[in-house]
Amino acid sequence: MANRIQKSVPMMMILPGLALAIAIIGYPIFDLGWTSMHDVSRFGKLTGFNGGENFAEVFVDPLFWESLWRTGIWTVAVVGGTLAISMPVAMILNDDFHGRGVARVIIMLPWAISLTMTAVVWRWALNGRAGLLNATLMNAGIIDQPIEWLATASTAFVVEILVGILVSIPFTTTILLGGLSSMPQDAYEAAVVDGASGWHQFRYITLPLMKPFINIAIVLNVIYVFNSLPIIWVMTEGGPANGTDILVTYLYKLAFRFGQLGKAAAISLVMFFVLLAFTMLYVALVSRNDRDDAAPEEEVKE
Template identity: 80%
Template sequence: MIFPGLLLALFIIGYPVLDLANTSLQEVSRFGQLRGFTGFDNFAEVFADPLFWESLYRTAIWTVTVVGGTLIISLPIAIILNDDFYGRGVARVIIMLPWAISLTMTAVVWRWALNGRAGLLNATLMDMGVLAEPIEWLAEAQLAFTVEIMVGILVSIPFTTTIFLGGLSSLPQDSYEASMVDGATRWDQFRHITLPMMKPFINIAIVLNVIYVFNSLPIIWVMTEGGPANGTDILVTYLYKLAFRFGQLGKASAISLIMFGVLLIFTIIYVALVMRGENDSDAGKDE
């Protein structure tokens, strides 16, 4: 019964990948017309481009910091929202509301708020006496990229918190009751009960967030379009520029295929490591 759905999923995923692979090996006009087989010339041009390696390095920083920051912040939030307190339902709604808003619209709002001349952030900080003069948050590459990472963490929290809340609600309560009888503190419960039992959900959150963040275009594109001077470009914005601004569809297809390969390799390696760790843990328990 699963086979028809699996076959359809393989077709939906497989056909675009095969078509992308074919395009990456062709000379392509800016209108998408295939002009002839060129072999791996597009890949050679991509690997010879310094902007590709800079974007790849920046993509690694972007993915690791956004995913890591999201996990560190989301787990405590989920633990707090999992407790029974007055107004918990309202608090959950407030946390989840940003998830219902378009990521592009969120990025537009942040771009307005971070405007160097009339932005809300500068106005607020100056009214509070924190700043003496406005700051051009998005005019310098390093500062702009740092701000975009913070926005990326903020918009990723609702989804990750939802995953963790689902995991926390499924944990058996008898373990906590037994630990309280033995005099365990909340920190002891977190270290020895919550964290180990939440590992499957943490692993799910890591894989899904890495895939989501690695391919995320709207925040960086809307806020800076990869600028200034390509200083905030990640692979997906670099690819977008090549394809739709410069019409280099062959190179863009090659980068898309490289990104697909990177994510596939990461997922396979991570899942293999997680499964091996679980098997080693089960073997240790049996001994």
């Protein structure tokens, strides 16, 4: 009996915090699901139960599927581009050179600026008539007339992806830099003695040891970028002609511009389950790869 009580002590100690976390996370999800199954007035009052009518309207709406597809492109492009740039940046900042502290501060400075203000500055810079980018390119002789960067959906979306990558680099670099700083240097010293090139050191030492930090960066960035509103909303508001809408800007329009709160709640719930499914699938794949990598080592030991 005493042994059983002793084993249950850790669970009892974390139970209050666990209950609080479930309440804080669970209630909004329940409320969102309840709202998505009702007709809702513009002022947020539930006026009648309609079952899955809101979901049915969402799933037959072509703008929803276009926004979902565009959200996937936006998320993959921004997260992939951010990782591709942040890794070499983190490796450079991890080296010992004069002024490294100043360089690290400069890289982290954009992280301290509001994302909305960053988007406002870029909208001004990309203005087709008086934008700084056009003025710079014309002065350099690269273009001979101003370009309307945000006037067409294809160009505007590419520009927004580039801005999304830019603002995501400081956070990702911080995660990767923490991983690089904790790496054992004796492995690199042994690789140098064996004549390994810089690429082989990166391929066979850095990448395997950085896997946990890369996984953290991928999951956090996907969740952050998937739900990111300010860049696209401030720069184009999902336009022109809904051509740069992603799910979060689309539901924002439904809720606060058109007053369709029930449909917006349904889309929010869909977004939650998409992210939940991605996180569970990614964690399962990572765990499986870790087990596969560990299996040969165990066989060697035997």
